[in-house]
Amino acid sequence: MTDNIRFDIRNTSLAEQGTQRINWALAEMPVLQNLKNHFSKDRPLLGIRISGCLHITTETANLARTLKSAGADVVLCASNPLSTQDDVAAALVVNDNIPVFAIHGETTEKYYQHIHAALDHKPVITMDDGADLVSEIHKTRQELIPAMLGGTEETTTGVIRLRAMAADGALKFPVIAVNDAMTKHFFDNRYGTGQSTLDGIIRATNVLLAGKTFIVVGYGWCGRGIAMRAKGHGARVVITEVDPLKALEASMDGFQVMPLLEAAKISDFIITATGDKHVVDLKHMQVMKNGCILANSGHFNVEINIPALESLSVDKQRPRPSVEEYTLRDGRKIRLLAEGRLVNLAAAEGHPSTVMDMSFANQVLCAVYLATTRHKDKGTLSNTVHNVPIDIDQEVAQLKLKSMGIRIDKLTKEQQAYLSSWDEGT
Numbered sequence: 001m002t003d004n005i006r007f008d009i010r011n012t013s014l015a016e017q018g019t020q021r022i023n024w025a026l027a028e029m030p031v032l033q034n035l036k037n038h039f040s041k042d043r044p045l046l047g048i049r050i051s052g053c054l055h056i057t058t059e060t061a062n063l064a065r066t067l068k069s070a071g072a073d074v075v076l077c078a079s080n081p082l083s084t085q086d087d088v089a090a091a092l093v094v095n096d097n098i099p100v101f102a103i104h105g106e107t108t109e110k111y112y113q114h115i116h117a118a119l120d121h122k123p124v125i126t127m128d129d130g131a132d133l134v135s136e137i138h139k140t141r142q143e144l145i146p147a148m149l150g151g152t153e154e155t156t157t158g159v160i161r162l163r164a165m166a167a168d169g170a171l172k173f174p175v176i177a178v179n180d181a182m183t184k185h186f187f188d189n190r191y192g193t194g195q196s197t198l199d200g201i202i203r204a205t206n207v208l209l210a211g212k213t214f215i216v217v218g219y220g221w222c223g224r225g226i227a228m229r230a231k232g233h234g235a236r237v238v239i240t241e242v243d244p245l246k247a248l249e250a251s252m253d254g255f256q257v258m259p260l261l262e263a264a265k266i267s268d269f270i271i272t273a274t275g276d277k278h279v280v281d282l283k284h285m286q287v288m289k290n291g292c293i294l295a296n297s298g299h300f301n302v303e304i305n306i307p308a309l310e311s312l313s314v315d316k317q318r319p320r321p322s323v324e325e326y327t328l329r330d331g332r333k334i335r336l337l338a339e340g341r342l343v344n345l346a347a348a349e350g351h352p353s354t355v356m357d358m359s360f361a362n363q364v365l366c367a368v369y370l371a372t373t374r375h376k377d378k379g380t381l382s383n384t385v386h387n388v389p390i391d392i393d394q395e396v397a398q399l400k401l402k403s404m405g406i407r408i409d410k411l412t413k414e415q416q417a418y419l420s421s422w423d424e425g426t
């Protein structure tokens with residue numbers, strides 16, 4: 001039953017398959033389950049309109065169900081044209097009565113129509129993965145700003161965009177940087193991106209990694225995870241960096257570090273995870289090893305200069321669903337995965353549920369925080385980017401540990417006193 005809700009998805013008949021997969025993911029999301037049980041009694045989000053611009057995956061479906069159980073009126077649109085799982089969209093619409101505007105493979109025009117459909121919901125809280133809702137509200141839907149309680153942001157790229165807005169004095173409501181919670185980026189960005197990026201590359205190509213030269217561009221949390229897992233597959237991993245501290249860390253973690261222009265000559269794989277534009281550029285493509293596989297794990301499809309690749313090419317074939325093979329004028333072949341979009345979501349299923357459990361528990365608790373803090377004392381949060389309150393981070397860590405059956409020690413009174421004193425020395 002779709003209860004006459006508005007939606008735009010591929011095919012409602014995929015709903016049963018979607019629901020099965022959403023429930024499978026839920027089994028790995030005990031923290032979210034715990035919050036759902038708790039908040040379905042208290043209903044702290046009763047009547048709060050939330051628009052989420054997120055990857056439409058089984059994990060996001062469990063987030064949306066949790067928000068709805070807490071009383072929220074939720075709609076979703078996609079945060080990337082290639083990451084939507086059409087069966088999940090169908091399940092949410094048909095079986096959970098949650099409006100979704102997202103179709104796998106949608107055009108850029110459709111993508112923005114869907115963002116506007118989600119904004120027609122008149123959200124008072126936005127939940128972004130890449131800051132497109134916040135950006136679109138500020139650019140074209142400013143009538144929504146006065147009622148906004150705030151937004152939450154899931155990813156590094158979105159946080160960078162929002163901090164730039166705040167620095168310009170352009171941000172007109174508070175946003176919480178969920179990405180920056182420790183229970184988010186330590187796990188989701190590192191272990192989630194690490195596993196799902198390798199999963200995407202392997203599903204797309206079925207190429208053996210052992211013995212290959214595997215370049216990771218960027219050694220942030222995502223790059224660290226990708227490098228760690230590629231090493232585990234037996235690849236020779238090389239890191240390229242612009243930040244001296246991260247380069248030093250990569251070196252002491254045991255990786256070879258060199259400029260990308262040198263690395264490109266020996267690369268079997270080049271994977272970007274920087275959040276920046278054209279990090280793999282024309283000059284790198286001109287020296288790249290024949291057969292090199294190029295993929296991106298950063299949020300936007302700007303990290304690899306695709307127009308430059310097109311300009312060097314005389315032919316383009318699609319030998320496998322997520323692979324485009326470019327033939328260059330000099331005969332070399334370069335293989336681009338997933339059109340340069342997030343390979344882990346476009347060619348695989350995104351991060352495993354176990355880590356999204358913590359990321360999305362932070363999302364739920366931050367939505368409750370925005371709703372209750374602002375209602376109690378409207379105006380307490382300034383129009384800037386805020387950190388996730390430390391007690392939320394700790395609550396998520398504690399709930400996750402409990403679900404894993406892991407117990408930890410407590411400081412004794414003597415230890416607490418020692419840590420807060422300064423007079424006891426050698």
Ligand code: ADE
Nearest residue numbers: 055057059060349350351
């Ligand atoms: N971002 C990365 N992986 C994801 C997933 N499985 N669901 C939603 N957003 C994601």
